[in-house]
Amino acid sequence: MSRVNRRTLVRRPSPRLAEGLVTHITRSPVDPVLALAQWEGYVAALEAEGWETVEVAPQDDCPDVAFVEDTVVVYGDLAVIARPGADERKPETAGTEAALVELGYRIARIEAPGTLDGGDVLKHDGTVWVGLGGRTNPAGVEQLATLLAPLGATVLGVPLTRVLHLKSAVTALPDGTVIGHEPLVDDPTVWESFLPVPEEPGAHVVLLDAETVLMSTNAPRSRALFEERGLRVVAVDIGEFEKLEGCVTCLSVRLRG
Numbered sequence: 001m002s003r004v005n006r007r008t009l010v011r012r013p014s015p016r017l018a019e020g021l022v023t024h025i026t027r028s029p030v031d032p033v034l035a036l037a038q039w040e041g042y043v044a045a046l047e048a049e050g051w052e053t054v055e056v057a058p059q060d061d062c063p064d065v066a067f068v069e070d071t072v073v074v075y076g077d078l079a080v081i082a083r084p085g086a087d088e089r090k091p092e093t094a095g096t097e098a099a100l101v102e103l104g105y106r107i108a109r110i111e112a113p114g115t116l117d118g119g120d121v122l123k124h125d126g127t128v129w130v131g132l133g134g135r136t137n138p139a140g141v142e143q144l145a146t147l148l149a150p151l152g153a154t155v156l157g158v159p160l161t162r163v164l165h166l167k168s169a170v171t172a173l174p175d176g177t178v179i180g181h182e183p184l185v186d187d188p189t190v191w192e193s194f195l196p197v198p199e200e201p202g203a204h205v206v207l208l209d210a211e212t213v214l215m216s217t218n219a220p221r222s223r224a225l226f227e228e229r230g231l232r233v234v235a236v237d238i239g240e241f242e243k244l245e246g247c248v249t250c251l252s253v254r255l256r257g
């Protein structure tokens, strides 16, 4: 497989984005033109930070296709193609698989009756936590555990009832501290080191390097908290995607050589 160090998959929003699924929040109107501009800003921010972006082929008939994170779990040289818990999103995985085959990844797939969304999967240092209770089912977690065991990963199911995906509730800072907005986290004691953040969008970071995180502009107090800890923050406005229960993690899949 090719060995570019900092590369990330992204997928252009569908013109039907406004029809995307909403589960835990009230639907509000989404402006597809503004959303496209925000997505371009997100991609530009990744590129400005030295990440090469690889665009998965567009799929305009799938409203939620920009949330490419949900279609795959990449671990080392293995791409585990997800089986989305929402039927409307199942057709999205083929394009992601084609892009990862092209990049030289080994491919495995979550098979029925398993379901698993990539947004439910949080990885840090050999441990893989998977949110259970929403789009991902126990069979999906078991299959992921079997596929990742030879790569040395330990997969743990964790309860999830309050938000769409595990990564809607928590993500991890570069040092492994797990961050979350407590009212939305089922059980913060799952993680040895848990840091509560004051805003819901403050729970979501994409790690750009050991000192830098990408996050939403909608969480200024959480941003200040991270900066106090010595992190550099790159903030992007993804407000139109947040109206569809998206966050910064959902819009890309980091691949490391």
Ligand SMILES: CN(C)C(=N)NCCC[C@H](N)C(=O)O
Pocket (backbone or CB within 6 Å): 020, 021, 022, 023, 064, 067, 069, 070, 086, 089, 118, 119, 120, 164, 165, 166, 167, 168, 244, 245, 246, 247, 249, 250
């Ligand atoms: C971590 N998160 C939140 C994600 N990876 N995905 C968000 C998907 C949102 C989409 N409207 C849906 O309902 O599927």
